[in-house]
Amino acid sequence: MPTIKDVAERAGVSVTTVSRVLNNRGYISEATRKKVYKAMEELDYQPNEVARSLFRKKSNIIGLIVPTVAHPFFGQLTSYLETYAYSRGYKVLICNSQLDASKEQEYIWMLRRNQVDGIIMASHTLDVEEYKKLNLPVVAFDRSISRRIPYVTSDNYQGGRLAAELLLKRGCTKIAHMCGSLELDMLANQRHRAFMDVAEENKIPYFTVETDINVFEVSKYEELLTDLLVQHPDIDGLFLNSDIMAMAAMKVCSKLGKRVPHDMKIIGYDDVSIASLVSPQITTIRQPIAKMSELSVKLIEDLVNENSVSVENCLPVELIERGTT
C-alpha cells in the first residue's frame, strides 16, 4: 500500500502539500494539484482512514446492534440504515446479539474499543444502567432508556388499537394477541396495552400469548399458537407482533382446518415485504422502517455534532388491510 510519502515523492512535492491537496486547505496551485492527483492515480493511492481516524478521533463508523439481521424486519431496517448512513459518510459495523445479554455487552465493548462514533441499539437485553454508562452517542430503537438517550419508535399504542379495532369491526368475538416477553420494558408492549384497552372497552374476551424472553424461533410460535387454538377453538381473531408470527399463525390455522379470513382473522405487524407475498396477503400494521432508519442516523449525526436532539421520536403507523381480515 502506497503512503502519502510515496505520493509526495512521486509528485515531487512535500508531504504537507499532498495533505493540503487531500484536505483542501491552504493555497494550492492548479499545477501542483494536478501533479498530486496524477501521482495518486498512478500509485492507486487511497488515504489510510485508520490513520486519519486516529488523528481526528472520529472513525465515521456507526455500530448497529440488532437481534439478528436474518429476521426480515431487522434485515430491512439494517438495509435502510446502512444506505442512509453511507450517504452521510458513515459506515456500519453490524452486530447480531441473538438477544443474548452477554453477547450484547461484548459487542458494546467491542464497538467502544473500535471508537465508533455512535451506536444504534435495536437489541435490548441489558439493564438500563448499562446503556446509561456508555458515554457515547447512542440511539435506541423502540425503547426508552433514559431521558438522555434519544429513541426512535413508531406509534405502538396506535398500532395496537388499529389492529384490535379492525378485528372487532370484522366481527371477531374472541381475540388473542401474541407478543414477545412483556417483562422487558420495550415500547412494543404498548401494543398489548392498546389491545387490552380496546377489548375491555368493547367487553370482548381476549387472550395473551407471551413468547419466552428472547425467543425468535418460528417453531416456538407455532407451538404456542397451536396450544392456544386447540384450547380455545372459538378464538376467531389473532393479532400478532410481527408478520413472521402472522405467517406462523396462518400455517397453524391451515393445519387446524381453519380458513383465513373466513374462520379466523389475522393481523400482523411491521409490513415486511413478504407480508404482501403470501396468499392471502397479510393485513398488517406498517411501521415506517425507511423513515425510522433515516431518523436514527440523523440523530446519531446530531449527537456526534453536539446538536440538540429531541429524545422522543415517534413516527405514525398505518393499517394496511389485505386478505387476512
Added chain:
Amino acid sequence: MPTIKDVAERAGVSVTTVSRVLNNRGYISEATRKKVYKAMEELDYQPNEVARSLFRKKSNIIGLIVPTVAHPFFGQLTSYLETYAYSRGYKVLICNSQLDASKEQEYIWMLRRNQVDGIIMASHTLDVEEYKKLNLPVVAFDRSISRRIPYVTSDNYQGGRLAAELLLKRGCTKIAHMCGSLELDMLANQRHRAFMDVAEENKIPYFTVETDINVFEVSKYEELLTDLLVQHPDIDGLFLNSDIMAMAAMKVCSKLGKRVPHDMKIIGYDDVSIASLVSPQITTIRQPIAKMSELSVKLIEDLVNENSVSVENCLPVELIERGTT
C-alpha cells in the same frame, strides 16, 4: 476516553508495563498485573483499537458486500457470516450494493481506505478485471472470478438437476425456469444449464424466464410469471431461482386459480426460513448457508495468514421436498 497513559499513572507503573500486561509479553509479576487491571477497571479503560490497527497494519475488519441484506437469503448469510467472523475475532462492515455497479465500486474503495483485512464479495456487478486489481484478500461468493480468487459456492448444477428431475418425477409435462440475468457469468447459471439438460434428456418442452439484469423486485417477478402462465396455460411445473420467487409464483397461481401442487408444481431455491413457513410449504433446494458462511470466513482468515487455500469450494445442496410438489 482514558488512554494507556492514564492507566499507567493510576497504576503507578510505566506505559511499557501496561502495554506488556495488555499484550501478555515479557515478564510481569502477579502483583503489577493486578494493579494494572484494577486501574483499567477503575478508569473503564479499553484499548483504542484504531491505534492498534494502525500499528499492526491489521484492522480485524472484514468487508461484506451483498446486494441487499433485506433479501432473506443475504440476511441469513450475513447473520451467519457475522457470527463466525466475530467468533474468530473479526468484525464485519456491511455494504449493500443494491446490485449497482458504481456503488459496488465505491464500496470497494471505501473498504480499502478503511484497511479491511479482506472482502467477501456476494454482489457481482463489476468486470472481472476490477476484482483482480484488488490486491487484498477477496473471497467471492457464488462466482468464479479468476484462478487466484477463491470462491465459495454450492453445487448449482446438481441443484438444477434435482429440481428439474423432481418436476418430471411428479408428472409435469411442460416446465419453466425463472432465473436472474444469464449475462453475468454467475455460477448460479449452472442451475439453468442443468434444468435444460434434464428437460432435453427427457424431451420435455421448457421455458426460460430471465429477470432483467440486477432486478430484485417482487412485483417484477409477479409480472413476468403472470405473462408466462397466461401465454402458456399448460405449464404445470415451475423451478424458481429463489424461495422469494417461489412465493411470487404461488401468489400468481393463486390469482390465476391454479392449485398448488395439484395444477402446478413449484420448486424454490435456498431454503430460507420462510420457505417452511408458508402454506403449502415450499419444496426447495437447500443451500448450506451456515457452512458456506463459515467457509468464507475461514478462507479470508487463511488468505490473511498467507496459508494456501483451495480456489474452488463447492458444497453440496439438498433437495427438501415439501408441499408444493
Added chain:
DNA sequence: CCATTTGTGCTAACCGGTTGACATACGCGT
C-alpha cells in the same frame, strides 16, 4: 557469592496521516 532469571523503567522509533508555526520565494500592483 556469582550468574541467571525475573521484573520494571526509560527512551526512542514507528504506524500513516494532520496540523500549526515559521521560513522562503515569486508575482503583482502601486
Added chain:
DNA sequence: ACGCGTATGTCAACCGGTTAGCACAAATGG
C-alpha cells in the same frame, strides 16, 4: 522598492498505541 497574496517547504508535535534496546534491581539458585 515595498507590501501583499499566493504557493510551497521544513520541522515538530500529535493521535494512542507497540516494541526493541538497554539499564538496573531484586529474587533465585547452584
